[in-house]
Every structure is written in C-alpha cells, then in structure tokens.
Amino acid sequence: xxxxxxxxxxxxxxxxRAGLLRNDSRAIALSLLVLATLACFAAxxxxxxxxxxxxxxxxxxxxxxxxxxGLGRWRVPSGVSAALIVFMLLGGAAxxxxxxxxxxxxxxxxAPSISREIKQKAGALLxxxxxxxxxxxxVEKLADTTPGKSPEKVVVKSAGPLERxxxxxxxxxxxxxxxxxxxxxxxxxxxxxxxxxxAMTSDNERRARYLNALRTIQRDASTYFxxxxxxNLGLGVAVGAALYLVGLPNAILxxxxxxxxxxxxxxxxxxxxxxxxxxxxxxxETIGAAMLAPAVYAALTILExxxxxxxxxxxxxxxxxxxxxxxxxxxxxxxxxxxxLMAVPILVIVRALxxxxxxxxxxSELLRPLGDRGGPGRGPVEDNxxxxxxSA
Numbered sequence: 001x002x003x004x005x006x007x008x009x010x011x012x013x014x015x016x017r018a019g020l021l022r023n024d025s026r027a028i029a030l031s032l033l034v035l036a037t038l039a040c041f042a043a044x045x046x047x048x049x050x051x052x053x054x055x056x057x058x059x060x061x062x063x064x065x066x067x068x069x070g071l072g073r074w075r076v077p078s079g080v081s082a083a084l085i086v087f088m089l090l091g092g093a094a095x096x097x098x099x100x101x102x103x104x105x106x107x108x109x110x111a112p113s114i115s116r117e118i119k120q121k122a123g124a125l126l127x128x129x130x131x132x133x134x135x136x137x138x139v140e141k142l143a144d145t146t147p148g149k150s151p152e153k154v155v156v157k158s159a160g161p162l163e164r165x166x167x168x169x170x171x172x173x174x175x176x177x178x179x180x181x182x183x184x185x186x187x188x189x190x191x192x193x194x195x196x197x198x199a200m201t202s203d204n205e206r207r208a209r210y211l212n213a214l215r216t217i218q219r220d221a222s223t224y225f226x227x228x229x230x231x232n233l234g235l236g237v238a239v240g241a242a243l244y245l246v247g248l249p250n251a252i253l254x255x256x257x258x259x260x261x262x263x264x265x266x267x268x269x270x271x272x273x274x275x276x277x278x279x280x281x282x283x284x285e286t287i288g289a290a291m292l293a294p295a296v297y298a299a300l301t302i303l304e305x306x307x308x309x310x311x312x313x314x315x316x317x318x319x320x321x322x323x324x325x326x327x328x329x330x331x332x333x334x335x336x337x338x339x340x341l342m343a344v345p346i347l348v349i350v351r352a353l354x355x356x357x358x359x360x361x362x363x364s365e366l367l368r369p370l371g372d373r374g375g376p377g378r379g380p381v382e383d384n385x386x387x388x389x390x391s392a
Contacts, residue, residue, distance in 0.1 A: 048334070052179075057182035060179070069191075085187060103250040231262075263344065
C-alpha cells in the first residue's frame with residue numbers, strides 16, 4: 001500500500017515549488033519597484049533645477065489643454081491659442097510684479113529697522129534669553145586663560161536679504177522661462193504627442209478609451225485648478241479688505257500674498273498668519289491691537305478651508321486633508337517653495353488618473369477623504385468583458 005502513495009506525494013510537490021517561485025518572483029518585483037521609486041525620487045532631488053520647469057510645464061499643459069481645445073472649436077489654430085495663453089500668463093505675472101514690487105521693496109529695505117523694532121517691543125519676552133546669553137559669554141571669557149595674543153578672527157560678510165532675494169528671483173526667472181517655452185510647444189502640439197503614445201496600442205477600441213481617459217483627466221484637473229484659483233482669489237480680496245479695515249499698511253500686498261500662499265494648504269496659511277502678525281506687531285501700538293490682524297486672517301482661512309471650498313468642490317473633487325498635507329510637505333522638501341506650490345495640482349492629476357484607469361483604482365481609494373465611502377467610477381480605461389459584450 002505504500003508504493004501507490006509515493007507517486008501522489010511526489011506529484012504534490014511541484015505545485016508547492018511553483019507557489020514558492022511565484023512568491024519569490026513577486027518579492028523580487030516588489031523590491032525592484034521600491035528601488036526604482038527611490039531612484040526616481042533621488043533623480044528628482046539632485047536634478048531639481050532640470051525637473052522643476054519640466055514638471056511645471058507638464059502640469060500647466062494638463063490644466064490648460066481644455067482651453068486650447070475649446071478655442072479650437074472656434075477655428076483658432078493651436079499655435080495661436082498657445083501663444084495667447086503664454087502671453088496672458090506673462091502679462092499677468094508682469095502686472096502683479098509691477099503692482100507689488102514697490103511695497104515689497106519697501107519692506108525689504110526696512111528689514112533691519114523692523115528687526116530692531118521687534119526686539120524692542122518683544123524685549124520683555126527676550127530678556128531671560130538675553131541674560132542667559134550674556135552669562136554664557138562671561139563664562140567663555142573666564143575659561144579662556146590662554147596667554148599671549150589671541151588669534152585674529154576672520155569675519156565673512158554674508159549677503160544681505162535684498163541680495164539673496166535678487167539671486168533667488170533670477171533662478172526662478174530662468175526656470176519660469178524654460179517652463180513657459182516648453183509649455184508653448186506642448187500646447188501648440190495639442191494632443192499629437194498623446195496620440196503618438198496611444199498609437200503604440202494596436203487595439204483601436206483600447207486606443208479610443210485611452211484618449212477619452214486622457215481628456216477626462218485633463219477636464220477634472222482643469223476644473224479643480226480653476227475652481228481653487230477662483231477661491232484663492234476671493235480669499236485674497238477678503239483678506240486684503242479685512243486687513244485694510246483693521247489698519248494694516250499695504251493691505252493689497254498681503255491680500256496678494258494670501259492668494260499665492262493658499263495654493264499651499266495649511267503651510268501657506270501658517271506662513272501668512274506669521275507674516276501678518278509680525279507686521280501688525282510693528283505697526284500697532286498695543287499687543288491687543290496687533291493680534292487683531294492675524295486673528296482676522298486665521299478666521300478667513302478657516303472659513304475658506306472648512307466650509308467654502310468643500311461646499312463648492314463637492315464630494316467628487318474633494319481631497320483628503322491628510323494626503324494634501326503630506327503632499328505639500330513632501331514636494332516642499334523635495335523642491336522647496338515651487339514644489340509646495342505644485343503639490344496640490346500634482347495630487348489632483350494623480351487622483352484624476354487613478355479615477356479613470358482601472359488598475360489604479362485602489363490608489364484613488366487612498367486619496368479620497370476618510371468619510372467618503374463612494375468608490376471611483378468605472379473609468380474609461382477599464383477592461384470589462386461585460387461592457388465589451390454590451391457594446392458589441
């Protein structure tokens with residue numbers, strides 16, 4: 001009886017080995033995926049000067065392509081539409097800089113006197129720290145018992161705030177120029193590049209679904225970005241008007257700054273409130289009056305973030321606050337302020353891609369708010385045999 005059992009036991013071994021091989025191949029594939037992801041992030045970090053304008057141009061292309069397509073329905077050539085959009089962006093940026101350059105330069109020139117005034121008004125709070133610093137200096141003098149002439153100290157004069165700002169603006173200007181030139185070529189080419197990539201697929205039906213998915217992604221991302229831009233502009237107007245009413249100087253400057261900073265959720269509001277608090281501390285006579293301006297700023301940002309934006313965007317376009325915060329922190333660490341400003345549009349594009357591509361639907365579930373149980377819609381790229389039968 002033992003002889004017939006041996007072949008069955010031997011026959012049971014190959015499936016076990018096959019299962020182990022499958023598990024090993026999955027582990028190897030996962031390890032390679034992790035290493036490739038880390039390599040991509042390392043390349044994005046060390047070659048930030050190259051990838052920042054490239055990412056900016058690609059992001060703006062996704063957001064503005066529906067506008068070029070809409071102008072194309074009016075028989076406007078894509079090259080003319082692209083040039084018009086780029087010149088509008090340049091004109092808006094130049095007008096904003098011209099409007100805000102004078103008050104911004106004034107605050108930069110007065111930075112040393114502002115620092116002294118802050119120290120004077122906050123002297124009571126800084127007095128214990130000053131006493132500790134003076135005591136530590138006295139201890140260092142007593143401990144220095146080396147005879148002879150003390151060595152000369154070489155003091156390297158660092159660049160002032162204005163020089164650092166000019167250098168930063170030059171770097172930003174070069175990157176913006178590269179991004180705008182690349183944006184012009186992307187917009188003028190229309191969907192030609194995307195169609196070439198999709199043309200690699202031999203199946204005509206799948207090719208059509210890919211193009212529909214691409215246009216859906218562009219439409220969703222563009223709708224989100226335009227809506228957020230309108231909300232941010234309204235917040236900037238409200239902040240500027242409120243700060244003007246409480247007596248803060250250069251209210252237009254702080255309103256424009258609130259508009260730009262609100263593209264960085266949470267972190268932008270914190271930076272804006274801190275700057276307004278510093279300015280109010282300088283310009284107001286009492287601490288109570290100085291706290292009024294940042295309190296108004298904080299109240300308006302809370303009203304916008306918790307009530308206005310969710311009600312306007314609705315459930316379909318609302319993002320998870322945790323994911324938004326992590327995206328701003330990550331891209332801000334990776335690419336600085338430009339990365340923090342691009343974090344939310346990048347996240348929106350990724351979510352739109354996950355909503356419309358079937359294999360990425362689990363990622364779409366992760367990007368949704370915690371209280372939202374509605375799964376992503378069945379995207380146009382999803383290969384469903386039942387849908388194929390119905391269409392047939």
